[in-house]
Amino acid sequence: MNNIIIIGGSDAGISAALRIRELNSDVRPLIIDADRYPNFSICGLPYYISREVRDWRSLAHRTREDLVNEGLELLLEHTVKGIHPNTKQITAIDKTGASKELQYDKLLLTTGALSQKPDISGIDKSGVFFLRWLPDCLKIDEFIKESKPKTAVIIGAGYIGMEMTEALAKRGLQVTLVEYADTVLPSLDRELSEKLQATLAKNNVTVATQTSIESIELNNHRLLVKGTNQFERLADMVLISTGSIPNSHLGKSIGLDTGLKGALKVNCRMETQLSDIYAAGDCAETWHKVLNAYTYLPLGTVAHKQGRVAGENLLGGHKEFAGTMGTQSLKFFDNVITRTGLNEQEALRAGLTPISTDLETWDHKVYYLKAEKIHIRVTADRDSRRILGAQMIGAYGTEISKRIDLFSAAIYHELTVQEFSDYDLSYAPPLSSPWDPVQLAVQKLERKLG
Amino acid sequence: MNNIIIIGGSDAGISAALRIRELNSDVRPLIIDADRYPNFSICGLPYYISREVRDWRSLAHRTREDLVNEGLELLLEHTVKGIHPNTKQITAIDKTGASKELQYDKLLLTTGALSQKPDISGIDKSGVFFLRWLPDCLKIDEFIKESKPKTAVIIGAGYIGMEMTEALAKRGLQVTLVEYADTVLPSLDRELSEKLQATLAKNNVTVATQTSIESIELNNHRLLVKGTNQFERLADMVLISTGSIPNSHLGKSIGLDTGLKGALKVNCRMETQLSDIYAAGDCAETWHKVLNAYTYLPLGTVAHKQGRVAGENLLGGHKEFAGTMGTQSLKFFDNVITRTGLNEQEALRAGLTPISTDLETWDHKVYYLKAEKIHIRVTADRDSRRILGAQMIGAYGTEISKRIDLFSAAIYHELTVQEFSDYDLSYAPPLSSPWDPVQLAVQKLERKLG
Numbered sequence: 040m041n042n043i044i045i046i047g048g049s050d051a052g053i054s055a056a057l058r059i060r061e062l063n064s065d066v067r068p069l070i071i072d073a074d075r076y077p078n079f080s081i082c083g084l085p086y087y088i089s090r091e092v093r094d095w096r097s098l099a100h101r102t103r104e105d106l107v108n109e110g111l112e113l114l115l116e117h118t119v120k121g122i123h124p125n126t127k128q129i130t131a132i133d134k135t136g137a138s139k140e141l142q143y144d145k146l147l148l149t150t151g152a153l154s155q156k157p158d159i160s161g162i163d164k165s166g167v168f169f170l171r172w173l174p175d176c177l178k179i180d181e182f183i184k185e186s187k188p189k190t191a192v193i194i195g196a197g198y199i200g201m202e203m204t205e206a207l208a209k210r211g212l213q214v215t216l217v218e219y220a221d222t223v224l225p226s227l228d229r230e231l232s233e234k235l236q237a238t239l240a241k242n243n244v245t246v247a248t249q250t251s252i253e254s255i256e257l258n259n260h261r262l263l264v265k266g267t268n269q270f271e272r273l274a275d276m277v278l279i280s281t282g283s284i285p286n287s288h289l290g291k292s293i294g295l296d297t298g299l300k301g302a303l304k305v306n307c308r309m310e311t312q313l314s315d316i317y318a319a320g321d322c323a324e325t326w327h328k329v330l331n332a333y334t335y336l337p338l339g340t341v342a343h344k345q346g347r348v349a350g351e352n353l354l355g356g357h358k359e360f361a362g363t364m365g366t367q368s369l370k371f372f373d374n375v376i377t378r379t380g381l382n383e384q385e386a387l388r389a390g391l392t393p394i395s396t397d398l399e400t401w402d403h404k405v406y407y408l409k410a411e412k413i414h415i416r417v418t419a420d421r422d423s424r425r426i427l428g429a430q431m432i433g434a435y436g437t438e439i440s441k442r443i444d445l446f447s448a449a450i451y452h453e454l455t456v457q458e459f460s461d462y463d464l465s466y467a468p469p470l471s472s473p474w475d476p477v478q479l480a481v482q483k484l485e486r487k488l489g
Numbered sequence: 490m491n492n493i494i495i496i497g498g499s500d501a502g503i504s505a506a507l508r509i510r511e512l513n514s515d516v517r518p519l520i521i522d523a524d525r526y527p528n529f530s531i532c533g534l535p536y537y538i539s540r541e542v543r544d545w546r547s548l549a550h551r552t553r554e555d556l557v558n559e560g561l562e563l564l565l566e567h568t569v570k571g572i573h574p575n576t577k578q579i580t581a582i583d584k585t586g587a588s589k590e591l592q593y594d595k596l597l598l599t600t601g602a603l604s605q606k607p608d609i610s611g612i613d614k615s616g617v618f619f620l621r622w623l624p625d626c627l628k629i630d631e632f633i634k635e636s637k638p639k640t641a642v643i644i645g646a647g648y649i650g651m652e653m654t655e656a657l658a659k660r661g662l663q664v665t666l667v668e669y670a671d672t673v674l675p676s677l678d679r680e681l682s683e684k685l686q687a688t689l690a691k692n693n694v695t696v697a698t699q700t701s702i703e704s705i706e707l708n709n710h711r712l713l714v715k716g717t718n719q720f721e722r723l724a725d726m727v728l729i730s731t732g733s734i735p736n737s738h739l740g741k742s743i744g745l746d747t748g749l750k751g752a753l754k755v756n757c758r759m760e761t762q763l764s765d766i767y768a769a770g771d772c773a774e775t776w777h778k779v780l781n782a783y784t785y786l787p788l789g790t791v792a793h794k795q796g797r798v799a800g801e802n803l804l805g806g807h808k809e810f811a812g813t814m815g816t817q818s819l820k821f822f823d824n825v826i827t828r829t830g831l832n833e834q835e836a837l838r839a840g841l842t843p844i845s846t847d848l849e850t851w852d853h854k855v856y857y858l859k860a861e862k863i864h865i866r867v868t869a870d871r872d873s874r875r876i877l878g879a880q881m882i883g884a885y886g887t888e889i890s891k892r893i894d895l896f897s898a899a900i901y902h903e904l905t906v907q908e909f910s911d912y913d914l915s916y917a918p919p920l921s922s923p924w925d926p927v928q929l930a931v932q933k934l935e936r937k938l939g
Contacts, residue, residue: 050923061936080856080918082916082917082923083856083857086856086918086919091857091858092856092857097855097856100923338916339916339923340913340914340915340916340923341913342923343923343924344911344913347910361908361911361913362913363913364913366913366915367915368916368917369917370919370920375920379913379915404530404533406530406533406542406547406548407533407536408541438890438891440888440915440920441891441894441895441915441921441925442891444891444895444912444914444915444925445891445894445898447912447914447915448895448898448899448902448912449898451911451913452898452902460794461901462894462897462898462901463778463790463791463794463812463813463816463897463901464790464891464897465790465817465818465827465829465890465891465893465897466788466789466790466818467532467817467819467820467890468530468532468533468536469820469885470818470825471818471890473532473550473789473790473792473793474790474793475891475894486511
């Protein structure tokens with residue numbers, strides 16, 4: 040009854056397997072992974088490129104041995120070629136093509152995501168890279184070491200594009216960052232993303248927004264990147280970071296329903312429409328608690344949560360995924376940029392009546408050493424007075440990544456702007472102010488609401 | 490109808506007055522303060538002693554001019570000698586003894602707290618200090634500059650005792666810290682307070698616990714401090730930091746009910762039993778949301794919240810103080826120590842069935858630069874599985890002062906250990922892990938609960 044197979048050994052899969060072991064140590068789930076290295080921190084890859092991480096092996100959340108010691112069964116370097124729901128069997132093949140049939144009682148698909156390949160001619164040229172998995176990362180590192188590129192074009196200024204901008208700049212490259220939207224980090228309102236201009240300039244990063252890349256051509260051993268708005272740049276390497284798409288072909292092959300971007304449809308128990316088959320993580324849709332709708336949001340935090348829920352339910356539990364709040368953080372050079380909930384544009388698109396305010400204040404009492412300015416933007420719904428979202432930018436070390444989490448908790452609990460002042464937040468002069476900056480920002484919004 | 494008088498110009502009083510101005514700019518509340526300097530950050534005083542703050546004037550939350558610009562009326566250096574509830578008048582006198590009668594519609598008492606004077610013979614000797622208000626602070630600074638003391642005994646190892654230990658050590662004094670309880674910072678469980686031993690030793694601080702000081706004698710121009718357990722120490726100065734008591738004599742003089750330690754009794758709207766007379770801040774009792782009982786907890790954060798509630802109600806509002814969670818933070822040399830909710834001992838005394846666990850983990854992914862170990866202790870109720878409290882210790886910069894606030898929010902919302910994993914907390918490798926350390930700690934406790 041407890042023959043559990045998990046296809047995929049990254050965040051969601053491992054999280055599910057560990058949860059299973061926590062709840063029932065008699066069950067040993069089998070993880071099948073196409074890679075040699077399961078449970079890698081793919082969020083850490085830019086820091087290997089930047090040389091802030093010296094050994095890629097240290098990027099493993101857990102080593103293979105750790106996983107075996109936790110009681111997991113591993114079948115690595117095997118690819119699942121077929122699922123047979125009627126007989127509850129799967130077919131896996133190894134690198135030599137040898138195949139084996141495996142029997143399951145419950146199956147979890149955590150097949151993850153793939154880099155989106157935008158429609159750009161010349162995208163397969165040598166010197167054009169993607170960053171999703173460890174091998175991508177090692178290829179980029181190898182290229183930098185061997186070809187000693189001096190200039191790079193990065194296409195897409197989302198989280199990975201920003202982190203890779205910093206990483207390549209730290210490796211000495213002159214980076215041009217290209218974004219289709221009208222600001223970098225378009226998941227933030229303009230009030231925040233504009234704050235990064237000084238940092239981009241200071242680090243010698245050229246930015247081209249409202250620009251869509253159309254072609255990459257070979258030009259005298261270099262790459263000529265062309266796009267709309269007369270964009271034309273010669274570069275020694277190109278990184279494409281225009282987002283991810285779900286790796287859902289295995290699920291589709293057995294007729295599983297798909298939704299946004301082709302992600303597998305699941306309910307809040309991470310069940311697909313086929314009995315005893317679950318899906319979690321980047322291959323599946325995600326319930327967004329504030330939007331009150333499904334979305335596609337391939338994040339490690341979400342994958343861990345969905346995996347944990349799936350693990351409990353694979354053992355017959357009834358756990359429900361509470362939903363994402365869209366919480367994200369990014370370190371970019373000396374800054375931290377964070378967000379949770381909905382920004383003003385997202386709230387408008389969701390048919391809400393958002394009202395926002397911006398507050399620039401000190402992270403702790405300014406009379407104490409090393410106080411730093413932080414910028415807080417809060418959005419609430421004018422009608423319900425509920426807090427909908429928050430965005431922050433400030434120096435690394437100003438605790439804004441956990442300050443955004445206070446907003447995440449408050450929005451989770453559907454707090455109004457008035458109620459937010461009831462939170463009893465800690466204060467000592469080197470750490471905060473008697474009203475924490477997040478409360479000062481919400482009080483400012485409360486005054487604006489009247 | 491809107492003749493509002495506030496007696497006391499510190500956190501609660503100013504907070505009430507500012508809230509009144511926010512809600513109705515036609516009302517100009519009058520603040521009467523015995524001091525020349527209203528709205529001082531008394532939490533900042535140790536940093537003036539330590540020389541981390543160079544100018545005591547910078548310790549003002551707002552200057553006198555700021556307050557006038559906010560529309561507040563100020564009557565400084567005036568002491569209220571009598572309140573006449575029948576005629577709704579008060580009598581205030583200035584330094585010369587000249588008195589004036591003032592009429593109120595609504596009255597708010599925010600008379601604050603006083604240093605507790607323990608029963609020690611010789612407590613009034615020259616060289617023995619308390620620290621509560623700015624003049625206390627200036628006296629200590631003056632003494633250090635003129636008398637150049639080399640050794641100090643600090644009696645009481647609570648928050649102020651700890652901050653002053655650091656401050657005096659930074660001024661070059663050899664400090665002996667004496668505590669009646671069996672550990673320093675007795676508001677923490679032993680598992681946490683013991684973690685400070687290395688820091689105390691490294692900074693050459695001698696600690697005597699389970700020691701009650703009985704006398705201070707003059708001995709050859711120095712102070713001989715004697716106590717239980719054969720404690721005997723010669724020192725050049727003594728600081729007494731054994732806590733605060735409410736300054737409630739004015740309220741008592743008109744028959745207001747008092748409770749714990751003589752603090753004024755108030756309901757959740759900050760009303761005393763006399764109509765149109767309110768009290769808030771350190772002179773009043775505080776509702777504790779987790780204990781579900783009144784307590785005495787003189788903290789700036791609580792005073793600000795109670796003041797804000799009182800301000801709204803002085804204008805005829807119906808706002809209720811939601812209660813304190815007992816959230817506190819402290820920077821001590823390079824460490825931050827934080828707590829919220831109930832510790833295990835407090836939970837036991839409250840008749841609950843606490844169960845705790847300790848987790849030592851990294852503040853962010855260890856593969857990224859400058860990861861630091863943090864220690865998290867979480868307590869839950871075995872029967873209800875609700876989180877009751879948390880305590881943390883870690884290096885300054887590890888975001889634990891805002892991590893404790895996540896527990897404060899969760900306990901405020903009466904979350905169980907299981908539900909805490911539903912919080913969508915931010916993650917990037919330089920800032921956290923895919924499950925934030927606070928969630929890892931609660932998951933460990935969940936396993937222990939079974």
